[in-house]
Amino acid sequence: MYRFEIARPTTLQEALTALKEDEAQALGGGQTLIPTLKARLAAPSVLVSLARIPELTGVCIDDAGRVCIGGATTHARVARDCAESYGALADLASRIGDPAVRNRGTIGGSLANNDPSACYPAAVLASNALIVTDRREIAADDFFQGMFTTALDEGEIVMEVRFPVPERANYQKFVQPASRFALVGVFVARFADSVRVAVTGASEEGVYRWVAAEEALSGRFSAEALSVLDVHADGMIGDLHGAPDYRAHLVRVMTARAVGSA
Amino acid sequence: MTKVAMTVNGAPVSGDIEDRTLLVDFLRGELGLTGTHVGCDTSQCGACVVHVNGDAVKACTIFALEVEGGEVMTIEGMANADGSLSRIQQAFQDHHGLQCGFCTPGMVMSAAALLKEVEMPTEAQIRDYLEGNFCRCTGYHNIVKAIMAASGQDVSRIAAE
Numbered sequence: 356m357y358r359f360e361i362a363r364p365t366t367l368q369e370a371l372t373a374l375k376e377d378e379a380q381a382l383g384g385g386q387t388l389i390p391t392l393k394a395r396l397a398a399p400s401v402l403v404s405l406a407r408i409p410e411l412t413g414v415c416i417d418d419a420g421r422v423c424i425g426g427a428t429t430h431a432r433v434a435r436d437c438a439e440s441y442g443a444l445a446d447l448a449s450r451i452g453d454p455a456v457r458n459r460g461t462i463g464g465s466l467a468n469n470d471p472s473a474c475y476p477a478a479v480l481a482s483n484a485l486i487v488t489d490r491r492e493i494a495a496d497d498f499f500q501g502m503f504t505t506a507l508d509e510g511e512i513v514m515e516v517r518f519p520v521p522e523r524a525n526y527q528k529f530v531q532p533a534s535r536f537a538l539v540g541v542f543v544a545r546f547a548d549s550v551r552v553a554v555t556g557a558s559e560e561g562v563y564r565w566v567a568a569e570e571a572l573s574g575r576f577s578a579e580a581l582s583v584l585d586v587h588a589d590g591m592i593g594d595l596h597g598a599p600d601y602r603a604h605l606v607r608v609m610t611a612r613a614v615g616s617a
Numbered sequence: 618m619t620k621v622a623m624t625v626n627g628a629p630v631s632g633d634i635e636d637r638t639l640l641v642d643f644l645r646g647e648l649g650l651t652g653t654h655v656g657c658d659t660s661q662c663g664a665c666v667v668h669v670n671g672d673a674v675k676a677c678t679i680f681a682l683e684v685e686g687g688e689v690m691t692i693e694g695m696a697n698a699d700g701s702l703s704r705i706q707q708a709f710q711d712h713h714g715l716q717c718g719f720c721t722p723g724m725v726m727s728a729a730a731l732l733k734e735v736e737m738p739t740e741a742q743i744r745d746y747l748e749g750n751f752c753r754c755t756g757y758h759n760i761v762k763a764i765m766a767a768s769g770q771d772v773s774r775i776a777a778e
Contacts, residue, residue, distance in 0.1 A: 361637075
């Protein structure tokens, strides 16, 4: 690692001030950032830890019935605290990485990083969640802008994520066993008036909505409704773990399983 | 250099460290607690698992400064007060849950975290919980068996594979 300083603010205001420094970088749980620093792929001057700011941690339900999760809340806490209020989300959180990673990694960190194979982006996009930052609210449809790219500006912090709770939902993850990331993961959410399907791990553009499946499932919420749909290999990730056509195939298989389990 | 203070295995410790110091390097380099191992240094293998405020974490993927004021438990703090092996450690010995021993500190710390959460885990729960702990010697079978035994379950009918 290159040399840097660590700031440990206890208020949001202190954190935002610290993040205005040249080459400052927010530090969530560090489960991706620290390996990145070790590989010298990042060279911040100061890391601003968000772990000691009370209002960034915790889970609650707002007046609209949405599950609201603080940006610095760990995966382990989401798995525990959302089990009743949003079971499919808790289930997703309980299968990220491994137990030690889940005790450190945070939802805000995962979303800000937007790894193309991360689990949380699929839940956020399929649930039509709202990402609340220190300066604005961003709809999930506008937040994810391609591999490792989001709508966040420099120094902008994910303070909270608000999830509308679907009537039925399920996340299916085909695990890439070495990394524990999704080789392909699909989150299906059925609301009273719509169905949303979000796919992670498959596309070179990062998480995306499979609109054709959403339309088919809105007509009939059944795995058979997907059988007539084609998933093209164009634009799918190809690496030593899976070729583009393999991932394309998995998209439909995992979507069907998610519908069957929702 | 920044001053850091925390509790490790029940005793207050402090040091002057570079901000970028990882917890595992503070434990090993500053405090001489070399029972916590560094295997992969990329948060895959789990040889460095310790407890921070009661939770299992990978000490290679957390900065010492993040633990300021916190409580750390390492493998050195696992033995009983009289120096004898803890229930989990003894079970690893009894059931041949280690061979070279490099992964064992992390395995024991993960096992302790699991048994705190789930008193009587099933084999599947144990294997699932050890997802982030690699052992390249044993094939895991005797580790799983040891953890089941440590939780008070009868393992006499589980044959080694």
